[in-house]
Amino acid sequence: MRTLILAPRGRDGELTAQLLATHDVVTQLCGSGEALIAAISEGAGCAIVTEEAIDQLLQRALAKVLGDQPPWSDFPLIVLASVQAAHHLQLMASALGNVTVIERPISPQTLITAVRAALRGRSRQYEARTAIQQRDQFLAMLGHELRTPLGAIVLATELARSGVDRVQLGDRLELIARQSHLLARLVDDLLDVARVTTGKIRLRRDSVDVDSTIRACIAAHAEQARARDIQITYAAQFKGAIDADTARIEQVINNLLSNAIKYSPNGRSIRVSAGVSGDLCEIRVRDHGIGIAQEMQSRVFDLFAQVDGSLARSDGGMGIGLTLVDRLVRLHGGSVAVESAGLGHGSEFTVRVPIGAPTAHTVVSIDSARNAERLRVALVEDNEDLRVLTANLLEALGCAVEAAPDGPDGIDMIVQSKPDLAFVDIGLPTLDGFEVARQVRAQLGDSLLLVAVTGFGRDQDRERARAAGFDNFVTKPLGIDSVRDLLDRARKTRTRVTNHG
Numbered sequence: 001m002r003t004l005i006l007a008p009r010g011r012d013g014e015l016t017a018q019l020l021a022t023h024d025v026v027t028q029l030c031g032s033g034e035a036l037i038a039a040i041s042e043g044a045g046c047a048i049v050t051e052e053a054i055d056q057l058l059q060r061a062l063a064k065v066l067g068d069q070p071p072w073s074d075f076p077l078i079v080l081a082s083v084q085a086a087h088h089l090q091l092m093a094s095a096l097g098n099v100t101v102i103e104r105p106i107s108p109q110t111l112i113t114a115v116r117a118a119l120r121g122r123s124r125q126y127e128a129r130t131a132i133q134q135r136d137q138f139l140a141m142l143g144h145e146l147r148t149p150l151g152a153i154v155l156a157t158e159l160a161r162s163g164v165d166r167v168q169l170g171d172r173l174e175l176i177a178r179q180s181h182l183l184a185r186l187v188d189d190l191l192d193v194a195r196v197t198t199g200k201i202r203l204r205r206d207s208v209d210v211d212s213t214i215r216a217c218i219a220a221h222a223e224q225a226r227a228r229d230i231q232i233t234y235a236a237q238f239k240g241a242i243d244a245d246t247a248r249i250e251q252v253i254n255n256l257l258s259n260a261i262k263y264s265p266n267g268r269s270i271r272v273s274a275g276v277s278g279d280l281c282e283i284r285v286r287d288h289g290i291g292i293a294q295e296m297q298s299r300v301f302d303l304f305a306q307v308d309g310s311l312a313r314s315d316g317g318m319g320i321g322l323t324l325v326d327r328l329v330r331l332h333g334g335s336v337a338v339e340s341a342g343l344g345h346g347s348e349f350t351v352r353v354p355i356g357a358p359t360a361h362t363v364v365s366i367d368s369a370r371n372a373e374r375l376r377v378a379l380v381e382d383n384e385d386l387r388v389l390t391a392n393l394l395e396a397l398g399c400a401v402e403a404a405p406d407g408p409d410g411i412d413m414i415v416q417s418k419p420d421l422a423f424v425d426i427g428l429p430t431l432d433g434f435e436v437a438r439q440v441r442a443q444l445g446d447s448l449l450l451v452a453v454t455g456f457g458r459d460q461d462r463e464r465a466r467a468a469g470f471d472n473f474v475t476k477p478l479g480i481d482s483v484r485d486l487l488d489r490a491r492k493t494r495t496r497v498t499n500h501g
């Protein structure tokens with residue numbers, strides 16, 4: 001960052017430049033007011049101007065160039081003035097903005113301190129500009145990323161409803177499901193990255209079977225890989241368990257796998273392996289894709305970092321996947337590293353997590369006779385479409401379902417019919433889900449499984465839900481698998497309640 005100097009009289013300018021040079025400040029002497037204005041417009045750290053240089057013309061030109069600054073910029077100007085002129089210059093200074101007037105005779109130390117402060121402030125402004133640019137780029141990317149699957153869903157739905165669609169309804173639904181899951185994953189990743197960067201994700205540690213977790217992740221990518229003629233091989237050299245959060249470890253492996261596929265040309269292979277090094281479990285994902293240039297390797301884990309950030313990329317992304325991987329692995333006390341011999345030479349990502357002390361599993365035996373009975377499930381949800389859809393899903397899974405659209409009706413319904421399980425939306429109007437849970441617990445005790453359903457997955461929401469009496473907490477959209485899990489859990493609760501009650 002250059003410090004501009006405009007001092008038309010005598011050797012003032014040169015002496016100032018010499019003084020600053022001994023303190024490692026880079027300077028540029030400007031020969032005239034126009035030269036100073038041009039240099040400010042090009043971008044500089046700050047400017048030092050002597051009183052004699054400030055005529056009306058320069059004042060007007062400064063007012064214009066400083067008035068036209070972008071919102072992040074507040075260019076620092078240091079004016080050197082005699083005691084007599086200082087008062088008049090102070091008035092001008094307050095009109096121009098970020099101006100410091102230093103009275104003559106000037107002590108070198110005062111000048112250096114003032115220049116240093118100005119440059120420090122200016123570099124903060126440049127940082128803010130970079131952050132704003134990154135945010136804008138990210139928002140453009142986000143709009144693009146969300147619009148693509150949304151567009152596909154809207155179009156597929158309209159075609160299916162039009163009556164002129166030549167494609168089977170089942171195929172259309174398949175596409176809608178695929179794109180909806182993609183959308184849900186994008187939104188989840190976004191929320192997660194926000195939570196993890198503010199330190200709000202807490203791990204739910206359990207004993208995680210590395211082998212089956214990796215196999216499940218590979219299976220989840222099988223279709224995507226097949227479509228691109230990519231073969232995924234897996235070398236299992238570690239079959240033990242680690243003390244970790246299953247969902248988060250899956251998230252890590254899934255992100256690495258989907259990148260490996262995304263950044264590989266058709267027909268290449270991907271190798272996944274799990275091994276042990278000391279007390280660390282090492283999971284590697286090696287691809288033979290486009291590779292990563294040396295200078296980018298340290299940056300790929302940065303938030304929103306992308307090697308090619310242009311929107312024209314067909315198989316987009318938001319540059320948050322690897323940030324999430326890095327933060328989640330670090331939360332586990334581990335690390336992630338990338339190696340690539342450069343562009344065109346493929347990449348290898350290595351995740352290392354402490355094996356830790358495996359947690360004991362508790363086995364709950366289930367009374368199969370009682371489980372054959374239909375589960376009775378209550379649903380409190382104010383969004384009508386979601387209420388009907390969730391009720392349909394629960395019915396399709398063999399439950400007897402009743403539903404209410406708001407808190408008061410929900411409480412009456414649950415207290416009267418005493419279901420095995422109740423799904424309660426948190427964001428209900430008038431009486432929210434927390435209050436519903438409190439009142440239901442007060443009247444029915446522990447006889448049912450209460451599940452909070454919400455669009456927010458923040459840890460403080462989970463804690464509030466638990467305090468209000470909920471047993472479980474799920475985020476929207478509800479997936480078939482998570483509903484199945486909860487139904488299983490409700491059956492177990494019913495078994496326990498009947499056995500002991």
Ligand code: ADP
Nearest residue numbers: 259260263291300306307317318319320321322
């Ligand atoms: P994105 O959503 O862009 O994929 P990520 O955070 O997952 O975001 O990755 C950041 C960047 O790192 C990507 O844009 C890509 O340029 C690069 N990258 C990630 N994984 C690979 C890989 N396996 N091969 C080559 N480049 C990769």
